[in-house]
Amino acid sequence: MNPFEDGGVWLRCALHAHTTNSDGELPPDKLVRHYEWAGFDVLAITDHWVRTVEPSTERLLVIPSTELNATAGGPEHDAHVLALGLGVDPELPDVEVGFGTLGEVVAWVNEQGAVPYLAHTYWSGLRTDQFEGCDGLVGIEVWNAGCELEVGRGDSSLHWDEALERGRRFFAIAADDSHYPGYDSALAWTWVRAGEESAEAVLAALREGRFYSSTGPVVHELEISDETVEVRCSPVASATLVAGRRRGARANAGRLGYPHRSRILETNDDGLITSVRLERPPSTPYGRLELRDPEGRRAWTNPLW
Ligand SMILES: [Zn+2]
Ligand SMILES: [Zn+2]
Structure with missing residues (x-):
């Protein structure tokens, strides 16, 4: 798998960010302007348990997404699942009743045609064996800038390597998880090699691993x-x-x-x-x-x- 040999465009993607629709500081339209000015091509808005819909601009493709909770191996183990690219009217499960296992949440995300990535596994305190066997899980966040800034637990590369070593082929994105744009934004991103600049092409590349992640190097x-x-x-x-x-x-x-x-x-x-x-x-x-x-x-x- 080498995205550098594929045709297409490179798109700088922010795949994890919050607005006032959950616990973020900026309303959706301001978040879109912020990431547009910061030089991004794609923004997935991932409010907790909310599908935030905000129009794309001329320069920034906005992809409605969400972040869901799941239990991983016990009620005290709270895992966060990014559902990247949620279609129209997905009937989001209720926060109170929809708190399922990781396998159930990932299956639901895939049923919607969205792409499931497990967020900040180190920050969450998960062990690799709690998620590496999860069917349909596409990958994890190797780097979460907000988790690094707040508690120094942004780097989940050990989890990634443990899973890969045991033959579980996960892909890994890097993301801001921005709540306070300007303070915790434009620090980590994912360079996606997409066939074209469309939500469908970006999501296909995320599902197939045609991208690399970065906090700086190109x-x-x-x-x-x-x-x-x-x-x-x-x-x-x-x-x-x-x-x-x-x-x-x-x-x-x-x-x-x-x-x-x-x-x-x-x-x-x-x-x-x-x-x-x-x-x-x-x-x-x-x-x-x-x-x-x-x-x-x-x-x-x-x-x-
Ligand atoms: Zn989270
Ligand atoms: Zn988040």
Whole structure:
């Protein structure tokens, strides 16, 4: 799966944000203007238990969505499920009676034609085994900016790797989960490779994993062969091929940069990596690329095999 080889357009998507229809600070029309001005192409409004409908603008495609609660392995384990792209009149379950298990909520989301992603699994205090077996769950949030800003639990990459290691092929988005735009917005996003700029095309790409996630770094080109992964990107301090237990490859920038199964092909004037070749370790269950710039901002591709 390599979205860099597909045709189509790259769309910068904000896939998790709240308005005054739930616990967000801005009314829907102001949130739309905010994300439009911040340079986004797509905004999924994900109010809790509400389908917020706000028209798209010339530059920003708005996709009605919601965020639902589910129990994961016990009533004390509250999981939040994003339902991205809810059709017209979906008869949202009542908050009081509709509080189902993760499996029930995910099945409901899929029945509506929406795309289910599990939000902020680290923030929620979930264990991987509480959700990795859930049929129909498309993926998780690898990064949630609001959860990082508030309690330092924005990074769910360990959950992602545990699931991938055991053969559960999840995709992973990065999102703001914005409640106070300006303070907690435009910090994390998902670059979707869509056939065209339409809600249907964006949702199809999210369902099929044709995207990568970022809090800063940009991937320009990505080539995968049987032996190597080669990437061209904005300047980064490290490029890592995460490929399962004990294995992987990494290039580190700098005078004492330590290359492990990698070769830096190009650097900028500051010695930061702009092109690198990483060796694929043989017979690993999966491999995903992760970039990190000198400010600690990261980008994550979906599993490449
Ligand atoms: Zn949530
Ligand atoms: Zn949220």
